[in-house]
Amino acid sequence: MxxxxxxxxxxxxxxxxxxxxxxxxxxxxxxxxxxxxxxxxxxxxxxxxxxxxxxxxxxxxxxxRTKQVTGFTNYPNPATTFTTVGYTLATKSNVVLKVIDLAGKQLALLIKQEQLAGKQEFYWELSKNNISPGMYILILQVESKTYSRKIIVQ
Structure with missing residues (x-):
């Protein structure tokens, strides 16, 4: 008691x-x-x-309590041919990075793997996923947390 x-x-x-x-x-x-x-x-x-x-x-x-992810960025934004997605992981984690349109349809799965703690960068060539000009959302899932950033493609 x-x-x-x-x-x-x-x-x-x-x-x-x-x-x-x-x-x-x-x-x-x-x-x-x-x-x-x-x-x-x-x-x-x-x-x-x-x-x-x-x-x-x-x-x-x-x-x-520590934040699982800090510094989730993408540059350049607006992008024309490529963008670099960066983030820092507090601990070794399962990571999924995907791109969705404004209707919520997944257009690209960029990362699906376990990554070590520390600064991570992913260089994304837009032409590899047939991304046309418009606004999209980068979705970063780390374990049970979800983070998002908008990206504008010109």
Whole structure:
């Protein structure tokens, strides 16, 4: 019962503080926000701020949230014959990069593979996919997250 009470307090604290710290207890995924750390009442935000990696707190595993993808760009935009798509992965991830038109129809599948963490670039020759002038959307799927950017082809 004490664990359940702690978990309820932690979950409510997270909602109020809008923190994103993941905890795993047994096989359940929970979220936590407050607790006792080195004998002091503190927040998970303070724990994460003082530890750059995962931190075990009793039965909880505190993991700082990191963005899976940063710097999702394409240049030049507008493009005429090619564009370079760039992004940075926080961790090794399954990546899908595709192009859709404004009606949502997939026109090209550019990448579907596991990629290592770090900066990634893909040079895309538009003529290889018979892309005519217009506006399109680049869809980048990394694990369970989806990112999008518009591209204008002249």
């Amino acid at each position: 004490e664990k359940l009470y702690k978990l309820i307090v932690l979950f409510v604290g997270l909602t109020v503080m809008n923190l994103t710290v993941q905890a795993q207890v047994n096989s359940y995924s929970l979220f936590l926000a407050t607790g006792i750390y080195h004998g002091n009442l503190t927040t998970a935000k303070d724990i994460v701020k003082n530890h750059n990696s995962d931190y075990h707190w009793g039965d909880f595993l505190v993991k700082p």
